[in-house]
Amino acid sequence: MNRRSLTAAAGALALAVMLAGCYESPDARFFEAGEYRGAEDPLLTMLEDPEFREQLNRRFDGQRDR
Amino acid sequence: MARMKFLCDADRCIECNGCVTACKNANEVPWGLNRRRVITLNDGQPGEKSISVACMHCTDAPCAAVCPTDCFYTTVDGIVLHDKDLCIGCGYCFFACPFGVPQFPQQRAFGSRGRMDKCTFCAGGPKEPGSAEEFEQYGANRIAAGKLPVCAETCATKALLAGDGDLIGEIFKERAMSRDERPHTWGWGKAYGESL
Numbered sequence: 001m002n003r004r005s006l007t008a009a010a011g012a013l014a015l016a017v018m019l020a021g022c023y024e025s026p027d028a029r030f031f032e033a034g035e036y037r038g039a040e041d042p043l044l045t046m047l048e049d050p051e052f053r054e055q056l057n058r059r060f061d062g063q064r065d066r
Numbered sequence: 067m068a069r070m071k072f073l074c075d076a077d078r079c080i081e082c083n084g085c086v087t088a089c090k091n092a093n094e095v096p097w098g099l100n101r102r103r104v105i106t107l108n109d110g111q112p113g114e115k116s117i118s119v120a121c122m123h124c125t126d127a128p129c130a131a132v133c134p135t136d137c138f139y140t141t142v143d144g145i146v147l148h149d150k151d152l153c154i155g156c157g158y159c160f161f162a163c164p165f166g167v168p169q170f171p172q173q174r175a176f177g178s179r180g181r182m183d184k185c186t187f188c189a190g191g192p193k194e195p196g197s198a199e200e201f202e203q204y205g206a207n208r209i210a211a212g213k214l215p216v217c218a219e220t221c222a223t224k225a226l227l228a229g230d231g232d233l234i235g236e237i238f239k240e241r242a243m244s245r246d247e248r249p250h251t252w253g254w255g256k257a258y259g260e261s262l
Contacts (some may be wrong), residue, residue, distance in 0.1 A: 009155075038148075039149055041141070043195055047143060047209075060230060063218065063234070065240075
């Protein structure tokens with residue numbers, strides 16, 4: 001293989017690498033603005049339990065003056 | 067459904083900073099951060115008034131409205147919480163909050179703000195309640211344990227009330243009615259001057 005074909009092959013390889021860098025994935029994720037995206041908080045489920053709520057309310061009611 | 071709120075009775079607050087200390091201790095809040103602070107009006111003058119201020123857990127929270135990563139969420143009780151794993155420390159919430167509540171640790175290199183920290187109403191964050199991981203990131207989760215926020219439970223004069231807005235409003239009303247005169251902090255005298 002002569003020098004010219006080697007240069008052409010290297011150039012083609014460099015061009016392929018450069019073009020690969022321009023690739024943009026079409027699989028982008030879109031979110032609605034204002035919508036919480038974080039992890040779920042187990043406390044939210046606990047707060048829906050009426051017994052737990054009753055316990056909390058009793059505690060809150062203890063703030064009254066004696 | 068309840069709406070969790072704080073209410074500070076300015077006629078009872080003695081500026082002891084017990085709430086601030088209890089909060090920092092119970093949640094192991096890092097140096098330089100304060101989730102709660104006591105503000106004194108007319109400090110050193112007769113008739114000075116103090117109130118303890120932390121996150122107001124706004125119904126339509128401006129911090130949540132401006133967050134570019136949408137890391138805020140609100141519990142069914144109206145407690146405004148956030149996911150620190152999503153926070154990028156942009157500081158928008160600090161500029162949006164009318165009470166200056168969001169705090170940034172600034173403990174990283176190159177002046178990075180770090181992830182935002184604020185009062186959680188002692189309700190932790192989106193981690194397993196009571197876990198070490200939750201405590202490290204968000205502090206204590208006293209609500210999951212059926213307790214009040216530590217600042218309110220520590221308050222020696224019961225000036226700081228926490229809980230369902232209807233209930234603490236009722237407690238405050240009972241107090242105000244039993245006083246021999248109305249509170250002077252926010253009233254007609256304040257609005258129209260002493261000549262009233």
